[in-house]
Amino acid sequence: MLTEAEVLSLWEAGLGQPPVRRSLALAVAGGAERPDELTVGQREGLLLSLHEKGFGGALPCQVACPDCGEQLALTVDVTELRTEEPPRESATLLADGVAVEFRPLRCADLLAVSAETGDARLALLRRTVIAARRDATEIPVAALADSVLEAIAVALPEVDPQADISLALDCSGCGHAWLAPFDVGGYLWAEIEACAHRLLFDIHALASAYGWTEAEVLSVSPARRRFYLEAGAW
Ligand SMILES: [Zn+2]
Incomplete structure (x- = not known):
């Protein structure tokens, strides 16, 4: 499980960074000790595990059909994207x-x-x-x-089989079938960013209403926090 404080630290560390550096920082958070030496597939594997740890194994996606533009909503499981096959030396x-x-x-x-x-x-x-x-x-x-x-x-x-993550999709509108590359780093970063924004808005609202510090807000459980936020709106 990623703590809320960890999500905020990851978000802060990744802000303004190019995607390559951001994914590397996330791989370190996922346990990489020598991130430079990871193959791209090993990095993707760590990011999948970090997603599982922080946000669960289900990844809801919205994809537009490249043929007719229909918006497809689907949920992919981390296990569908993971391969157990390790990288080869050469x-x-x-x-x-x-x-x-x-x-x-x-x-x-x-x-x-x-x-x-x-x-x-x-x-x-x-x-x-x-x-x-x-x-x-x-x-x-x-x-x-x-x-x-x-x-x-x-x-x-x-x-490096894990470096190549694609979703086999077919459109319910026009029947077009295609392979869509899946950007694990981009997906995980979007989740971290959305989670950090929600937390920061909650911190702002509760700090303003009750005079609590950021640490004090985070020490209150999400359920109690939700109650205080709703009470503050009355
Ligand atoms: Zn289509």
Whole structure:
């Protein structure tokens, strides 16, 4: 269980931060000791667990059908998004005659590339390359064709299955079926922000009405707080 004070601290720490740093801070709150070394999938797994701990395992979502625009409301369970398959150290693929050994993306890669300029997607894919060879000749990463890098993008879920979280959806309006990527970090942050805003409004109302400090308001149980708020509205 996340305490209300912890939710407020997480919200304050994440305010104004780019999503990559925010998700990293949330992964630390979820128990990561060396967050930079986490693969993206390991980070997503921690964020799913943190959601479960703080807000429960059910994730209500609203998604617009990309075909007809119909708004679909659904509730996804954390267990549907979680995979038990751990990341692999590396894998090899063959694309355009080039044999590439690659590894999963790590949080350190995301941090490094978010600070760079240029094509972030290709820069990230280049960072996953351990070695590339055509026949016996080593190819420098900078010389790899975009098509080879795109082949790595397609194969990345094989080495880090939890990094690829998608919902298989079909529209009740037009029957269109599609895979919608699910942004765990964005979802969790929206929950934290909404919860923090509710708490801060309650603190403001009760502090104004009774002269309590923030800590005093938070020490009152939510049920009693609700009563005092309603009593204050009379
Ligand atoms: Zn539709």
